[in-house]
Amino acid sequence: MPPEQPRVSPRKRATITDVARTAGVAASTVSRSFSNPDRVNVHTRDHVLGVAAELGYTPNPMARALESGRTNTFALLVPDITNPYFAGVINGAEQAATAAGRTLVLGNTRESAATEEQLVRRLGPAVDGFVLAASRLPDDELRRVAEFNAVTLVNRATRGVSCVVADYASGTRQIVDHLASLGHRSLLVLGGPPESWSGARRWAGLQDAAELHNMQVRRFGPYSPTLGSGPAAADAAVAAGATAVVCHNDMLAIGVLRRLRERGIAVPEQMSVAGFDDMFGASICTPALTTLAERTEDAGAHAIEILGRLAYERVAEPGSRVLPTQLVVRESTGHAV
Amino acid sequence: MPPEQPRVSPRKRATITDVARTAGVAASTVSRSFSNPDRVNVHTRDHVLGVAAELGYTPNPMARALESGRTNTFALLVPDITNPYFAGVINGAEQAATAAGRTLVLGNTRESAATEEQLVRRLGPAVDGFVLAASRLPDDELRRVAEFNAVTLVNRATRGVSCVVADYASGTRQIVDHLASLGHRSLLVLGGPPESWSGARRWAGLQDAAELHNMQVRRFGPYSPTLGSGPAAADAAVAAGATAVVCHNDMLAIGVLRRLRERGIAVPEQMSVAGFDDMFGASICTPALTTLAERTEDAGAHAIEILGRLAYERVAEPGSRVLPTQLVVRESTGHAV
DNA sequence: TTGAAAGCGCTAACAT
DNA sequence: ATGTTAGCGCTTTCAA
Secondary structure: OOOOOOOOOOOOOOOHHHHHHHHOOOHHHHHHHHHOHHHOOHHHHHHHHHHHHHHOOOOOHHHHHHHHOOOOEEEEEEOOOOOHHHHHHHHHHHHHHHHOOOEEEEEEOOOOHHHHHHHHHHHHHHOOEEEEEOOOOOHHHHHHHHHHOEEEEEOOOOOOOEEEEEOHHHHHHHHHHHHHHOOOOEEEEEOOOOOOHHHHHHHHHHHHHHHHOOOEEEEEOOOOOOHHHHHHHHHHHHHOOOOEEEEOOHHHHHHHHHHHHHOOOOOOOOOEEEEEEOOOOOOOEOOOOEEEEEOHHHHHHHHHHHHHHHHHOOOOOOOEEEEOEEEEOOOOOOOOO | OOOOOOOOOOOOOOOHHHHHHHHOOOHHHHHHHHHOHHHOOHHHHHHHHHHHHHHOOOOOHHHHHHHHOOOOEEEEEEOOOOOHHHHHHHHHHHHHHHHOOOEEEEEEOOOOHHHHHHHHHHHHHHOOEEEEEOOOOOHHHHHHHHHHOEEEEEOOOOOOOEEEEEOHHHHHHHHHHHHHHOOOOEEEEEOOOOOOHHHHHHHHHHHHHHHHOOOEEEEEOOOOOOHHHHHHHHHHHHHOOOOEEEEOOHHHHHHHHHHHHHOOOOOOOOOEEEEEEOOOOOOOEOOOOEEEEEOHHHHHHHHHHHHHHHHHOOOOOOOEEEEOEEEEOOOOOOOOO
16 A cells, blocks of 8 residues: 655644634634533624634643643553453443543553552643553552542552442352351362452451351462463362362463363362452353453442542542442252262 | 641752852752763862762752753553553553653553543643653644654654554455465454554455455454453354454453353364464463564664654654464464354 | 744633 | 633754
8 A cells, every 4th residue: 555645744733823823813702612611602602613713723731731730641550451340440430431521541550550550640740630450560559659649449459548349248258158158167278469459358258258268268379360271270179179169360370271171070069159340251251250240340430439529629538449249140050969 | 725736748859059168069060970071170070979868959850951951751551551552562661761761751642532632731841751652632733733843653653753663554454364374254344443454445445355365354343452341342253253353452352262161162172263462461361372573662663763863863754564473373263163 | 852933723811 | 701821741943
């Protein structure tokens, strides 16, 4: 495909002064026509807006921000942008931000605290607030960030910072109730990354719930929350003679399922498998995965909403919100052997 | 006095002047220490950087951009941020941008040309370039955007604009060769959105390839490229007595698979099903899906790379790049009935 | 090598 | 109702 017209430099964008000159008014009048339309003569305004449209003028958000200190932009940082789990959060946040007339920028921290911190530093002055999903940052760092920017955490909590978290206490209880009622007397947890806050909550909840049923619980791992860790985790579970395993998340659970099939171990007949997240994929794998669903879209939306109050209404109260979870029973769990 | 109003005002960020004052130098020296370190005395620079670190100073990207006209930021716009297909593109782009020291912001166009245009307008002045993945914008609009911003398209092509596209000619040929060799004499294509450029390329390629084999081809649809359209598409295929169907993408294909199972139609014994994208999920569904894999990560990375040349090196030639595709044969295709 | 000064595009006093 | 002026934080001449 041959180049149409070798463009050397991008066309220069029209500025407020261009519009002002062309329309024969002062720059401030143009400014007002856009940001304070009531305070300018209807006739003048129409003329100005007409000229602006003609010139393809768009207010430069950067110049605007420089003056006001507000960018009308939020950043959402997630540990793994390719993980379908976060797709829900992203989607919910994106939708809420758009509805509120705000721009959302997305950052991928690659499960690394260092990358996350770097992104926060870099984006900090350019955004009005952060949604940090499953943040890997230590508590004190989180509070430091919250001094300069509005911050809302998703599935992470620390004193003095707003957050939206899933109700893991109830969720883990649901999982264990389910397994207990199927006759399982012991539980093997295949754990995720040690820094994972949600991982810790899940483990704590499972322990508490198991105790209520006098079930024995153990935890293996840590395993990385990926398909690739499935074989190691599955093999360990088999070696331990587990009848029921609960995996850190669905990604790991699906990896486990796949490995068990390779090894000819029937699920759920010989072993029950459950996960967390109900991500896309949990319903289409075989056997379909029993898993704890979170309202990820709601989490993203609520986080943006809280952030808006924090950033623009100067609300001090760090809102925290607990979202319900629900167990989706599918085919991967069944009666104990 | 009203009761103490809980009010959190974010701590003010240190500016270049703060650093200058504290360090006892001029603002310009601080500026140089950051952006032109060679042109300042080593000793002075160390001192300045020390003070800056102490004050937690970070150059304000917005003020910087205002002056230079460069934001060092690219925007990546995708039609559906929750579609695992784009996760690869996002990941590749994100990685390449980070490696090049650039910030990437992500936008979701929700499959809507209007939303896409709005995002382009809004983000335009704030970024140095756009990667538009599977853009829904009409050709002339695309060229207009390219006048003001560097633009690289992914899986879309139009005269005068850089792009990275998958080799659908070869890819569709691979699909049809595969089906023909299994004895299929006709092909039913379950099409996607009419505005989809890749959909059109796929359909064109399938037609050409089918002709080479003297196979009969028909196309049904359009169907939305989602799980939810699976039942409608599957039922139509069954009613038409198809032995082999090729779906617009994996999402649709998995929906079709699920519906066929519901209806007790064996895949691939009674009907073969193939998709496009090899997204996450294609390998874990049952039966595992035969699909055309694209190098989505590479696509994202290449797009960013081209964009960098366009935006910062003032390269005139709109580079275009064709990436290979490869057929991944799994369990959903088999011998014709 | 460093400092002073002039903007970048825009908004918000303050004048008129 | 509109124009004038003074910055926002930073970079970049231009002098010193």
